[in-house]
Amino acid sequence: MSYMVPPGLYAIGTPAADDPVLVTANYKMSYDIIRQSLTGRNVWLLVLETYGINVWCAAGKGTFGTGELVRRIESSRLAEVISHRRLLLPILGAPGVSAHEVSRRSGFSVSYATIRAADLPEYLDNGKVTTPAMRELTFTFYERLVLIPVELVQALKPVALIGGVLLMLVALLGDTASGVAAFCAFFGAVLAGIVLGPLLLPWLPGPSFALKGAAIGLFWFGFFYLLAGGDSWSRPVTLAIFLAIPAVSAFFTLNFTGCSTYTSRSGVKKEMRIALPVMGGVLLICAVLLLAQRLL
Amino acid sequence: MKGFRYLKEVSTLQLDQAACVGCGRCLEVCPHQVFSLAEKKASIRDRDACMECGACALNCPVRAITVDAGVGCATGLINEWLQERKLRAPGGNCCS
């Protein structure tokens, strides 16, 4: 399956020289949504090369950017195809595009239309005026859900590695069953942090993502305790698992700030300055607890 | 954003009102309604809502806005810190 659409100029319906020009990324999903929401209309669609990445992320990286836009205007000979000089861009593309730079370099003026493609028909009918609702960002359950698969895939390698090492260490120090149990505890903590944390985001306590992650980790600890027969664990082991699971979940939920559309870099930095030493400390305590349990 | 608020008093957003020409571009690009405009001058209405995306700074024609925009996830920041200390080759980013 391909996530990319070749960049260039596309026609939706049979647009004439004076019909509007929309700009988007060559992420298949953005492209399909725009086509769908605009069926029955005549508009031009200028697709930029963002290597299959959505507008928001590509703008952050600069691939959905001033340079690519200006180049694409030239290579598609847009100026010869249409009679006006106005481009309509998604609002979330603005972190990569400098409107005045584009007009200085290409002669085209840039208007930021809407955040969501679904609002485009209304925007066009509205005389190309953006209503407050069209520029208000949302972060719905579904919008969070679709981000999770990529996060999972990205975490897979390090998680498999750390999980494998953990399994072997515990199996060597104790027995195989404990190794497998430790792996399950760890893997569950990762899943809780990556999947449940983001999904339950608004209902988890506090503004801090690390705390939200720790909270969902505690929930998994409770579940794991019941599942794995926690009442047979020794005190140090129980304490170690109780500390380690929330720390692991917290890290992965904190990582979701990269996908969220309301967290600031400075805020995440602040969280990390506190959270990383705490997590490190917690893991150290766990190691000491488990070793002590083994040696004493 | 409705239903979502992040940490308070962390955003690095700064606006030089003296330089502002009141074009309204920052209001147009900001997805969190951080700015307001009155008498041809923009002002910061809600700094804590700012997610430091950098759209306003990049689109202000007179460079009246500054903000420390960039990678905002845990692994991205760790990679950046490691790169600053030359412990890791450049690359790696949030939201692939």
Ligand code: SF4
């Ligand atoms: S974009 Fe710059 S000049 Fe225009 S209103 Fe905002 S601060 Fe003022």
Ligand code: SF4
């Ligand atoms: S950096 Fe982004 S969120 Fe912050 S004020 Fe500027 S446009 Fe709005």
